[in-house]
Amino acid sequence: MASQGNSKGEGKILILATESCAYPGADSVGQAHSSYPANTYILRVRAPVLFPESFYFDCFRKGISGIIIMSCGEECPYEGAYHALAKRLDNVYKKMKAMQLDLRRLRLTAICTVCNRAFLNEVKQMNALIQELGPPQLSA
Numbered sequence: 001m002a003s004q005g006n007s008k009g010e011g012k013i014l015i016l017a018t019e020s021c022a023y024p025g026a027d028s029v030g031q032a033h034s035s036y037p038a039n040t041y042i043l044r045v046r047a048p049v050l051f052p053e054s055f056y057f058d059c060f061r062k063g064i065s066g067i068i069i070m071s072c073g074e075e076c077p078y079e080g081a082y083h084a085l086a087k088r089l090d091n092v093y094k095k096m097k098a099m100q101l102d103l104r105r106l107r108l109t110a111i112c113t114v115c116n117r118a119f120l121n122e123v124k125q126m127n128a129l130i131q132e133l134g135p136p137q138l139s140a
Helices: 022-031 053-061 081-098 116-133
Strands: 012-018 040-045 064-071 106-110
Touching (some): 022 040, 022 116, 064 081, 106 116
């Protein structure tokens, strides 16, 4: 459950949450009546590896300040998907570096179905980071 009080200039956080692990984990945060910043948007996805490299840059261009990919990690039900995702993100990080875009704006983490504290910690850390960095400035 997102907390109230989203200021107009606050950066946005996009969470790609896998439907088999991280999304139920996010749901358990709401069921526990815990709150997290209102500038957080959760997208339920089958597998984050389905998103091309360009997706992340499009998000940054369209006003997303930070992206957290919450996956099942090694427990992914789709064989090879997690390793393919990690490889894809390595390429994204290289492009981000070339564009002088802070690499901390994109984070991959494993969240289980009952990982309330881990979910909240990831969101709060990303929120603090984007408040410090401000909106992304894409070059090149």
